[in-house]
Amino acid sequence: MSLFGKLKDRLFKSSARIDQGIEGLVAEAPAAAVADEARRLVDDAMLEELEEVLIAADMGVETATRVTANIGDALQGRRLSTRELKEALAREVTRIMDPVARPLPIYPKKPQVVLVVGVNGSGKTTTIGKLASQFKAAGKSVVVAAGDTFRAAAVEQLQVWGQRAGVPVLTAPEGSDPASLAFDAMVRAEADGADLLLIDTAGRLQNRQDLMEELAKIVRVIRKKDETAPHNTLLVLDATTGQNALLQVEIFRKIADVSGLVMTKLDGTARGGVLVALADKFGLPIHAIGLGEQIDDLAPFDPQEFARALCGLEEKK
Numbered sequence: 116m117s118l119f120g121k122l123k124d125r126l127f128k129s130s131a132r133i134d135q136g137i138e139g140l141v142a143e144a145p146a147a148a149v150a151d152e153a154r155r156l157v158d159d160a161m162l163e164e165l166e167e168v169l170i171a172a173d174m175g176v177e178t179a180t181r182v183t184a185n186i187g188d189a190l191q192g193r194r195l196s197t198r199e200l201k202e203a204l205a206r207e208v209t210r211i212m213d214p215v216a217r218p219l220p221i222y223p224k225k226p227q228v229v230l231v232v233g234v235n236g237s238g239k240t241t242t243i244g245k246l247a248s249q250f251k252a253a254g255k256s257v258v259v260a261a262g263d264t265f266r267a268a269a270v271e272q273l274q275v276w277g278q279r280a281g282v283p284v285l286t287a288p289e290g291s292d293p294a295s296l297a298f299d300a301m302v303r304a305e306a307d308g309a310d311l312l313l314i315d316t317a318g319r320l321q322n323r324q325d326l327m328e329e330l331a332k333i334v335r336v337i338r339k340k341d342e343t344a345p346h347n348t349l350l351v352l353d354a355t356t357g358q359n360a361l362l363q364v365e366i367f368r369k370i371a372d373v374s375g376l377v378m379t380k381l382d383g384t385a386r387g388g389v390l391v392a393l394a395d396k397f398g399l400p401i402h403a404i405g406l407g408e409q410i411d412d413l414a415p416f417d418p419q420e421f422a423r424a425l426c427g428l429e430e431k432k
């Protein structure tokens with residue numbers, strides 16, 4: 116299956132919501148019967164209904180309002196078919212997402228230190244495993260540090276991913292200081308001449324102060340080895356949390372210097388529209404998206420393909 120085919124397949128729950136919403140909206144047009152194809156006049160009532168469809172798809176009120184206003188500005192007074200409306204929507208979504216679609220930047224620095232943050236269960240460990248595997252396949256040498264030392268299960272899980280990806284995973288005894296593990300990992304990555312060091316971190320937001328101090332200490336300690344580290348701070352967000360992902364970005368931007376986002380679990384949710392809201396609200400780079408639990412289920416983020424899949428359209432030729 117092509118990458119677009121997989122994206123469309125996995126985004127099905129989200130796209131079904133928009134697809135059905137738009138079809139319903141066009142089908143109820145009073146003048147539908149006169150043409151062989153149903154068409155709906157773009158007027159205030161129609162734009163309001165469209166806005167509701169987008170909010171139901173988790174795009175958020177602000178983004179949904181902006182998107183519909185732009186469609187109104189461009190197309191008010193026209194009669195659109197379902198396909199034309201989907202195309203117009205996909206164009207607007209692409210326009211919002213285009214500026215933030217950027218792969219994880221790779222620097223000549225060795226090791227490039229990538230700190231991975233996010234709430235528990237958001238998919239950090241899985242994403243690190245997938246990233247490690249992709250970088251390894253691209254010829255990079257990778258070291259992983261299991262920085263969530265408070266959860267033995269999290270460490271074990273990361274070791275399993277390390278085996279799958281074929282990269283070393285540095286661990287420390289349960290309850291030990293994550294910063295000291297991060298330091299040891301820096302030493303090891305430097306000694307190995309590794310290209311990348313991926314550091315997993317804890318995600319207990321229940322005690323934000325502790326987490327902030329823990330992350331700050333990790334950063335302080337790795338800067339003893341390299342004052343330019345970490346080179347990326349990746350925030351992993353779970354799409355199934357919908358609008359809550361926006362709140363998580365706000366919180367993590369206060370406690371860490373977030374440089375980019377990965378959104379996971381877009382395959383299991385109808386709330387994929389939240390990624391559009393994230394792009395619109397924060398403008399942070401979106402590096403990749405998680406489309407499943409397997410090692411090859413992390414896809415680069417392509418704004419046009421995402422927008423078309425989300426709107427239930429086929430690939431643009």
Ligand SMILES: Nc1nc2c(ncn2[C@@H]2O[C@H](COP(=O)(O)OP(=O)(O)OP(=O)(O)O)[C@@H](O)[C@H]2O)c(=O)[nH]1
Pocket residue numbers: 233234235236237238239240241242263269272317318379380381382383404405406407408412
């Ligand atoms: N369907 C789907 N599941 C995913 C994806 N990414 C992660 N998961 C699943 O989400 C669950 C949590 O993922 P983890 O990688 O353990 O999350 P974490 O943030 O490391 O969580 P902690 O270890 O609790 O800190 C696991 O069951 C993963 O298999 C994805 O893109 N799609």
